[in-house]
Each structure stands twice: as C-alpha cells, then as structure tokens.
Amino acid sequence: MTDRFILVEVSSFRQEIKKSRFLALAAPIVDENEARGFLAQHSEPAANHNCWAWRLGQSYRFNDDGEPSGTAGKPILQAIDGQALDNVVILVIRWFGGVLLGSGGLIRAYGGTAAACLREAEKRPLVHxxxxxxxxxxxxxxxxxxxxxxxxxxxxxxxxxxxxxxxxxxxxxxxxxxxxxxxxxxxxxxxxxxxxxx
Incomplete structure (x- = not known):
C-alpha cells in the first residue's frame, strides 16, 4: 500500500488576497529537467514574483523569486509534503496589488494557494x-x-x-x-x- 500520491494532470487555482492576485499551477513530473521546463514555460514575466517548489523522491528545490527568504518557496514545498505528494512541481505567480502582506501573510498566501491547488487536483497512488x-x-x-x-x-x-x-x-x-x-x-x-x- 502506498502512502505517496502523484498528480494525474496539470491543475490550477486562483485567488486574490489583499489586492494581490495569486495563480498556482501544479503538474506531474518525472525528472528535474521536466520541472525546469514546466517552470520556464509557465512563468509569467509580467508578474512580480514567480515562486516555485518541486519534489522528486528525496530531491527537492524551491525558490522565493524576490520575496523575503522563506516566505514563498518553502511554504509551497510544505504544501506538497503536507498532502503526501511526489513527482510534482508547483509554480505560484503573484501580481502585487499594492498592500504589503508581511512575512506571515506571505507564508499563508503562498502555502495556502499551493495547498488549495493541490487539494482540487486529481491524484493517484504512487506505485514503485x-x-x-x-x-x-x-x-x-x-x-x-x-x-x-x-x-x-x-x-x-x-x-x-x-x-x-x-x-x-x-x-x-x-x-x-x-x-x-x-x-x-x-x-x-x-x-x-x-x-x-x-
């Protein structure tokens, strides 16, 4: 019996928090090159921040893309781990709305947007x-x-x-x-x- 899950297909979730718009995109991946390709294809140059995280077994990476250290990439990775997912990449794009969220607000916004995206995604058990x-x-x-x-x-x-x-x-x-x-x-x-x- 598996205790890890993978996504079936690309999933997205949008929300607005204090005038900032957030868009999360999550996708199944098989290797780091696929993760990098997904991020390159879906990052939005016009947005203020393109923050992301991915996990492949014991390997993982995350990036705050200009947000204060630890307020974006790490909460996104925690959303992945919190739902027992593997072989997944998540990109959370932020368009700044003029209201500062503070460190706690950023952590909740990025982690919450990623978690909501993953909750709505179709999943299946990871088979080794x-x-x-x-x-x-x-x-x-x-x-x-x-x-x-x-x-x-x-x-x-x-x-x-x-x-x-x-x-x-x-x-x-x-x-x-x-x-x-x-x-x-x-x-x-x-x-x-x-x-x-x-």
Missing amino acids: LTNISIMCTFSDAALLRARIEALDGVAVGGQEFLPDGVVHHVRLPAEMEPKVREVAADVTSGRAQIVSGV
Missing part, C-alpha cells in the same frame, strides 16, 4: 516499480509469460533466448514481486530461476 528476470525452460516459457502478464500491473518487457531456456524481463509494482515469484514457481514446478533488480 521494480524489475526481475525469470529464467525458465522452453517448455514452460509460453505458459509462464501468459500467467505473469495476467497479473495486475505486471508486464514482460522482453525475452532473451539462451541455449537452455528463456529469460523473461519483467517490470512490476514492488508489492507484486512475491505473487510473481509464487506464480513462476507454480508454473515451472520450482524450476524457474529469478533475479531481482535487473
């Missing part, structure tokens, strides 16, 4: 995938592949033919590995050789 290789005899290969691919979320990414059998390269959700091992042992009467993490 892993790879295993299963070697079996030629006579077991077809049935083994059919039984493995019938399992939810499991896919045979390729096969390798050796002089004495076939190696199935399998990509699967990590929590499905015990079930795949059980099926492989059942189909091959325990003859299959399984290597994890390849």
